[in-house]
Amino acid sequence: MKKVLVTGGLGFIGSEAVICLIENGYEPIIIDNLYNAKLAVLDRIEEITHVRPKFYQVDCTKYEETKAVFEENDIDSVIHFAGYKAVGESTQKPIEYYENNLGSALTVLKIMKEKDVKNFIFSSSATVYGVPERVPLYETDPVGNATNPYGETKVMIERILEDVSKANPSMNICLLRYFNPIGAHASGLLGEDPNGLPNNLMPYVSQVAIGKLPFLRVFGDDYKTVDGTGVRDYIHVVDLAEGHVAALNHLATNPGLVVYNLGTGKGTSVLELVHAFEEANGIKIHYQIMPRRPGDIDENFANVDKAFNELGWKAKLTITDACRDSYNFQKKNPNGIE
Numbered sequence: 452m453k454k455v456l457v458t459g460g461l462g463f464i465g466s467e468a469v470i471c472l473i474e475n476g477y478e479p480i481i482i483d484n485l486y487n488a489k490l491a492v493l494d495r496i497e498e499i500t501h502v503r504p505k506f507y508q509v510d511c512t513k514y515e516e517t518k519a520v521f522e523e524n525d526i527d528s529v530i531h532f533a534g535y536k537a538v539g540e541s542t543q544k545p546i547e548y549y550e551n552n553l554g555s556a557l558t559v560l561k562i563m564k565e566k567d568v569k570n571f572i573f574s575s576s577a578t579v580y581g582v583p584e585r586v587p588l589y590e591t592d593p594v595g596n597a598t599n600p601y602g603e604t605k606v607m608i609e610r611i612l613e614d615v616s617k618a619n620p621s622m623n624i625c626l627l628r629y630f631n632p633i634g635a636h637a638s639g640l641l642g643e644d645p646n647g648l649p650n651n652l653m654p655y656v657s658q659v660a661i662g663k664l665p666f667l668r669v670f671g672d673d674y675k676t677v678d679g680t681g682v683r684d685y686i687h688v689v690d691l692a693e694g695h696v697a698a699l700n701h702l703a704t705n706p707g708l709v710v711y712n713l714g715t716g717k718g719t720s721v722l723e724l725v726h727a728f729e730e731a732n733g734i735k736i737h738y739q740i741m742p743r744r745p746g747d748i749d750e751n752f753a754n755v756d757k758a759f760n761e762l763g764w765k766a767k768l769t770i771t772d773a774c775r776d777s778y779n780f781q782k783k784n785p786n787g788i789e
Contacts, residue, residue: 452478454524455699458511458559459532460504461488463643464574464632466496467692468530470641473500475696480524482517482533484510487646489788495640512554514562521566528570528702530695531559534604537650538578541601552604553611560615570702572625572695575609577684577714577751578602579628586718587754590628590710598746616708623702623709630684630714630753632691634773635780642780643688644787653685653773656725657781660734667736669721671743674750680721682750684714687768687776697764714753715766724770731774 455472459465460481465488472479473496481493481504490508497503505524509516511533520526534552535541541548556573563571580588581596597603612624633653635642649655658664672679694713701709719727725736759765 452476453527454478454480456480456482456520456524456526456529457532458482458529458555459488459534459574461485461490461492462532464629464688464691465532466492466641467636467688468532468695469496469504470500470636471689471692471696472699473502473504477696477699479504480520480526481506482509482511482520484508484533487536489644491788492641495788499636499638499640512551512558514558517558518562518565521562521568526566526568528572528699529559529563529568530572530574530699531556532574534574536601538599538601539650541599541604545600548600548604553607556608556611560611564619569621570623570699571612572627572698572702573608573612575626575628576602576605577628577630577712577753579606579609582748583751586750587716587752588712589754590712590757613708620707623705623707625698625702626708626710627694627698628710628712629691630686630712630751632688633685633777634687634689634768635776636689637776637779639779639783641788642777642784644784652721652724653777654781656728656736657777659736660728660732660778661781661785663785665737667725667738668741669738670741670747672740673743676720676750678720678722681747682718682720682752684717684752685719685724685770685773686714686766687773690766690768694758694762694764697758697762701762709761711758711762712753712755713758714755716753716755718750718752719770724774727770728774728778731771732778734778
């Protein structure tokens with residue numbers, strides 16, 4: 452059974468990927484410093500899969516602690532989720548974001564080189580495309596000019612990985628550019644569990660739905676879109692997790708450096724998502740139109756043909772599925788995972 456190190460493996464996406472790895476015959480080993488995750492997630496992974504993955508509370512910017520994990524385990528591959536991820540916070544704390552996100556990636560890559568671990572999947576983001584000149588976005592489109600420090604850390608790490616690939620042609624590196632992950636595990640045991648006020652749309656809608664927040668703030672209704680609200684490519688987190696397993700399987704063919712968009716290939720506006728949530732759950736979501744936020748763009752969605760053609764992967768779950776699963780998680784965990 453191949454051992455896969457999953458950094459940030461107790462987070463929203465990481466924990467779903469761990470479940471998917473177990474279900475597909477891999478042995479995940481989790482590193483997480485619990486900065487933006489909770490230890491209780493480990494219990495819930497065990498409840499879902501009947502397997503308790505090996506877990507290390509380690510900050511992977513710390514070389515010695517991270518190296519010890521590699522020395523205790525015969526690691527075949529690394530999926531690197533660990534990193535700070537709040538766009539707004541990154542504009543307030545750029546130094547911390549650059550230090551943590553680049554530091555963790557560099558530390559892990561350095562140890563991988565020392566231990567001759569050849570397979571690396573990087574949790575990248577559609578933010579690397581900056582303000583798109585056109586949609587849908589293709590993997591060959593220009594990267595750079597991200598609109599915030601969080602996005603810039605993803606751009607920089609992608610460039611580092613390109614250089615690593617050139618210097619070490621035997622390395623297999625996959626850059627997975629996520630679009631907008633939403634949804635939750637169908638059990639209601641795992642889902643997006645933000646600290647404080649949610650930064651992302653779906654947990655905000657879910658918290659309005661259970662009465663925790665009074666109304667949804669919709670930023671801008673004058674974009675050049677179907678209903679004036681911003682359009683994004685929302686992908687169910689379970690589909691996203693399965694994309695990582697497909698990528699891992701592909702790395703076994705020694706492809707070198709590969710890049711894939713992970714999205715649905717379809718844009719959904721803020722209000723379309725709100726109405727889908729209302730319909731899926733039989734509930735009314737109160738919202739108010741607010742001024743635009745700086746840096747927000749009209750629309751952003753992926754072309755996903757490459758992932759289908761090369762990985763055999765495509766998103767199967769719908770916006771309705773994601774709305775139902777998010778509400779189910781929120782109802783069962785009104786105060787988050789405890």
